Amino acid sequence: MELRQIRYFMEVAMREHVTEAADALHVAQSSVSRQIANLESELGVDLFIREKRRVKLTPIGKIFYERMAQAMNVIDDAKREVEEHLDPKKGTIRVAFPISLAAYILPTVIHAFRMHYPEAKFHLKQALYDELIDGVIKGEYNLALLGPLPKDEKKIHRKVLFTENIVALLPIHHSLAQKKSLKLLELKDEQFVTLPKGFVFREIVEKACLSLGFSPSVGFEGDDTDALKGLVSAGLGVALMPEVTLVDNIPRSTVRIPLDDENLTRTVGVITPTQRKLLPTEELFYEFLQEFFSRLNYFNN
Structure with missing residues (x-):
């Protein structure tokens, strides 16, 4: 051959x-x-x-x-490793991510990284939760951001970057829209808009509701967080959202309300393969991710 x-x-x-x-x-x-x-x-x-x-x-x-x-992934990685060994600051970083991190988190981190390494290049891939894990294991890419971090997969390393709150998104004319905070139980009789079955965040929402003794009544489903925002904006229901998806981006005709419930959070982190080394430029970015969010968490606390 x-x-x-x-x-x-x-x-x-x-x-x-x-x-x-x-x-x-x-x-x-x-x-x-x-x-x-x-x-x-x-x-x-x-x-x-x-x-x-x-x-x-x-x-x-x-x-x-x-x-x-x-x-071919191994061959391509070997070629890139030789090239990046000469100058890691000019290499290419392949990183995958879910849609919930696409609008704010990933662009912010890449911008900050490029301030230090302006000649570094990125190859970005958006994927679903299971695809992100599978892609790292099979070598389609060596870095993936996702939340929450998987617990039982032995072929990947996990590193928590930050923990974010889950918040409620309500139509602006909703009877609870003027409250400064909510208990999740206050939404038990509401119609929810959620991601479809099979999405990890849908499972987080359902488990949170079931822990309080009710099953959310799902009236509408959307394939991504932007679709959920649109449905809430149209007054078709309420939604639970990762807080990061609403940073500087609260849809018109909606309000974001914090939830008082303990442990209603989501961990966000980065996964890497256990059976392969990161390439030189990827290693730079991996270290930068940890330092960046460590500083951010320090100032936020």
Whole structure:
């Protein structure tokens, strides 16, 4: 197997089209087809099912693709490590994050980091909670911010960066909108707007309510926090939100009210792989994250 064959295979697998893969690789279609055929001949299996102009991975092709994706990540990391060893301040940081940290936390940290290392580059990926963990384990990226931190995964290191409050977001004309703070139990008869089942923050909301003896009545679901804000703004229900999602961004026609309940918080942190070392520039950013939030927590307290 040659590295060129693997790269051609990966591109065709991602695009499911030989011509489009050839265009992306800036080579002739015949060259891509020939290299794929040589690879299949060497392996002794069909990696693709041909369907007119399109192709799809066979079951064994899917397994081979997953293994090669991990191998190519290792190769790319090795190349980057050599480059960054010469000058870590100019390297690239691959970091993944959930949507709840996209609007304020991550941009703020990156801006502060670039003040110290202006030539550092970032490759950012937004993903769901389980995808973030899986991506770090499989080597798609080495750093992921998320909240709350997972407890039982042995293949990742965890580092708490900060703990944030969970707050209530109410329509501005709601009967409780003038209160300075609330108990969660005061919302037991309200209609909630929440993230769909399967989202970790949905589980946090449900567990908090159940601990007080009621199950939240969910009237509407939204796929992200911005959708929830819009639903509350339209007067369609109340929502519990991570406080960081409302920093400098409270939707019109809504009010943010602190909750007096103890332990109604969410930990936010960074995860890294146990089986791989961070690359030099990633190590700089990882150390910077800890220092940045350590200072922030000190001043906030």
